[in-house]
Amino acid sequence: MRSLLRELARGGGDARVIVGPGDDAAVVRAGRRPVVLTTDTLVEGTHFRAGWWSPAALGERAFRINASDVAAMGARPTFALLAIEAPGTTAVADLDALVRGFARAACRAGAVLVGGNLAAGPHLAVTVALLGTVSGRVATRAGARVGDGVYVTGALGASGAAVRARAAGRRVRMPAVPDRGAAGPRLAAVASAMIDVSDGLLQDLGHVCRASGVGAVIEAVRVPVAAACRRAQGAHAPLFAATSGEDYELLLTVPPRRAGALSRIAPQLGCRLTRIGTIVAGRPTVRLVDARGRTVPSPHGGFDHFRRG
């Protein structure tokens, strides 16, 4: 679908569109400042199972995964629309809790829920449309250059480890989507490219490499691994953390000349920031290497499954 959308956007060539389909969010001209637009759906049975989250936590999650796309563009969320599809048997209290959880998360992020729709359907699905505004630089996937450092916020692998534990029948707590709403615009000021880690670090860095026409080398030992992932995966933790999805951290590239500015920004991010590799010349692939520079074979390394369309 992304390739079709890109094709349609090329055909259109609309002067109002600054960044068209194919990035974390679209950027359009709709006033003085550029407006960012994104949409994402959580479908029961596809993206989550019943009981993984309370209705309120699911509402919060639906907001945060869209806010993550907005943050990855360097924007701040402003207005949200919430479309819910639910079986007729769903308790009204559960729907109310979902909407309130969503609205609270929006409010904490400085955004407001302005509209919604409720439709009957065979299962629960939550589709969000989120607007944001950019007051500084827009970060896209397409600006990484050879020699840029590759950085990631927070730690990776907690979400994947929890999903795997659930699949094995253990009732572990599902981690919340981190709030990188403040970090996004700050990092966009120095980033040459940015994306959120939704499909997995190596896959999402692959998107950046293809959009920018560069390669990347990631040092496995530098990948920040979430504690729960390290406990569950042991020696496999770095590879697991680099390939499992839904961590919603920010992944960015920064030119060497802005490394100083980045160090000044880092303490204000409210989260860890780790340099994990470097942008290199060559084919747009991502190579994960061990401490001695040997390639770590990875099931996902640098390939795009288009599994999220």
Next chain:
Amino acid sequence: MRSLLRELARGGGDARVIVGPGDDAAVVRAGRRPVVLTTDTLVEGTHFRAGWWSPAALGERAFRINASDVAAMGARPTFALLAIEAPGTTAVADLDALVRGFARAACRAGAVLVGGNLAAGPHLAVTVALLGTVSGRVATRAGARVGDGVYVTGALGASGAAVRARAAGRRVRMPAVPDRGAAGPRLAAVASAMIDVSDGLLQDLGHVCRASGVGAVIEAVRVPVAAACRRAQGAHAPLFAATSGEDYELLLTVPPRRAGALSRIAPQLGCRLTRIGTIVAGRPTVRLVDARGRTVPSPHGGFDHFRRG
């Protein structure tokens, strides 16, 4: 859900929100001109059955039902997001046709499809988020005053008659959603209140009456009935047309002092415009009357089933 959204909006009191939840669309401050935001979902099995529309026609319909909400606010559509949920077995050609049908309808209306999402799910569901801009007056449901005339564009009942024929096993053509994109902003210049007819004339006028704190009297003989509805329903056609849904015509109230301006606008609308009744004082209910002024009993008259949330 609308009542919950209204409650949340009241609690928020956000200065950026001009019109909050509970109208056809929200209106927010996001630049020089007010921006209109709306979302709506078409769910297979709830809003349509497989085979009612080709994928391209379904895409066009998904755009048009959202554009109808934008038109009812007096706005023009600008940017669209398209979130599709579909079974993994769906043919890629069908998804492509749906997206192209949507994009073509958007383009014809002066809008552009800027982003989307494709998620696996047990059935087909299409959720649209649509932005619009207002260059003139914003029309809400809340401005109708005693003595205002009640008007409707086009003709009613074709959609309901087709759904009924399909239910009876006849393969009639499903009518397309009319394009009232040009009429909406023109009518907003003179309307005291406006809404689109999605739930049925009497129900939707009931929404206007409650939001405005007025009543309404509609003359059954004046209700413009679609030819297909008249053929199928005979003597029952006016009541059927006044209570069946999904016609997506514009329903508006106009103060007597603007009747002259309305007659000058009418020839530019590209569709019929019919005066069907009058706003009256009293409880916020809608009374359908026959040629002798007697109340026509109606299963839906003036009551809101909240069946669309």
